[in-house]
Amino acid sequence: MADTYLVTGGMGCIGAWALTHLQRSGKRAVNFDQSSDRHRINWLMSAEQQADITFVPGDLRDTEAVKAVFAEHDITRVIHLAALQVPFCRANPPLGAEVNVTGTVNIFEAARANGIGHIAYASSIGVYGPPSDFPPGLIAHDAPKRPRTLYGAYKVCNEGTALVYYEEQGISSTGLRPYTVYGVGRDQGMTSEPTHALVAAVKGEPYRIGFSGTMQFQLAADVARQFILAAEQPLGGACGFNLGGGDPVTVADFVAAAKRVLPAAEIDVADNPLPFPAGFDDSELRASFGKVYETPLNEGVAETIAHIQRLGDGI
Numbered sequence: 001m002a003d004t005y006l007v008t009g010g011m012g013c014i015g016a017w018a019l020t021h022l023q024r025s026g027k028r029a030v031n032f033d034q035s036s037d038r039h040r041i042n043w044l045m046s047a048e049q050q051a052d053i054t055f056v057p058g059d060l061r062d063t064e065a066v067k068a069v070f071a072e073h074d075i076t077r078v079i080h081l082a083a084l085q086v087p088f089c090r091a092n093p094p095l096g097a098e099v100n101v102t103g104t105v106n107i108f109e110a111a112r113a114n115g116i117g118h119i120a121y122a123s124s125i126g127v128y129g130p131p132s133d134f135p136p137g138l139i140a141h142d143a144p145k146r147p148r149t150l151y152g153a154y155k156v157c158n159e160g161t162a163l164v165y166y167e168e169q170g171i172s173s174t175g176l177r178p179y180t181v182y183g184v185g186r187d188q189g190m191t192s193e194p195t196h197a198l199v200a201a202v203k204g205e206p207y208r209i210g211f212s213g214t215m216q217f218q219l220a221a222d223v224a225r226q227f228i229l230a231a232e233q234p235l236g237g238a239c240g241f242n243l244g245g246g247d248p249v250t251v252a253d254f255v256a257a258a259k260r261v262l263p264a265a266e267i268d269v270a271d272n273p274l275p276f277p278a279g280f281d282d283s284e285l286r287a288s289f290g291k292v293y294e295t296p297l298n299e300g301v302a303e304t305i306a307h308i309q310r311l312g313d314g315i
């Protein structure tokens, strides 16, 4: 029987792209999200394409509802993305822990109850502490994780949960740790401002990105495809990978990529480096997967601008 993919958080940015890629490749997808707001999905798919997807409204904190979606839709592949991002965890830590930590436990419990042997889930480079924790250069695959945000602490907890479910239940998992994701649909969260800047630039409006510094940018469409691959290719054990994506670049480089396409863009960058290391070594990811999706920055920014232009007043 053909696989059925469960995407949690499919109304979000990476999730909407995951659903889009699944639909485009003719794969059956079920979205589990507490939100019924399809604005990101509407930017990516026609109503006809959306009709191929099963939308199940539900709260990840509800253990029985999560188990039910696995059972009722014969789920065989899992891409667990739903979470509350940094600002939301900071604003309401207990809720952040319920969604991000208990919600992830619920996914593993549902997998156990339904005989699912493998899960792909979103971790984050937020599991790492500030640059002062590390020697210069790219951060190693096995660098110590000492997050300084609750969001990062919850993600570390999830990686621990994944390890225990592997050792005690034999459920393998692949956690991917994105850095700064950009692209159509990236409209909330701490590092969404570069994408907001592209939308403003297309509309001819000035925009100030509130942070600077050196980092790795990843195109949402690429990240989503890597999650699909992670769900399809169990690697054995509880694995975690930094997404990396080539040489680190500055926020100013991102703006320069936008100005190559839109020379009149008025994008300014505040002098406020983010407290994260500049870049992460992704050699383990490359060694483990046959394919790493990594659209070069200039191309990804140009593609995103073209997409925003096509959406016109719709974005």
Ligand SMILES: NC(=O)c1ccc[n+]([C@@H]2O[C@H](COP(=O)([O-])OP(=O)(O)OC[C@H]3O[C@@H](n4cnc5c(N)ncnc54)[C@H](O)[C@@H]3O)[C@@H](O)[C@H]2O)c1
Pocket (backbone or CB within 6 Å): 008, 009, 010, 011, 012, 013, 014, 015, 032, 033, 034, 035, 058, 059, 060, 061, 080, 081, 082, 083, 084, 085, 099, 103, 122, 123, 124, 125, 177, 178, 179, 180, 181, 182, 188, 189, 191
């Ligand atoms: N975007 C990034 O730059 C980035 C970087 C690192 C890690 N990540 C991780 O990747 C994943 C996806 O990120 P994103 O940018 O698509 O997030 P997003 O904020 O755009 O979407 C998250 C989705 O989760 C859903 N959700 C929240 N609480 C829920 C609940 N209780 N029950 C069901 N659904 C719920 C929301 O409705 C939303 O649709 C997250 O786990 C995030 O932590 C993202």
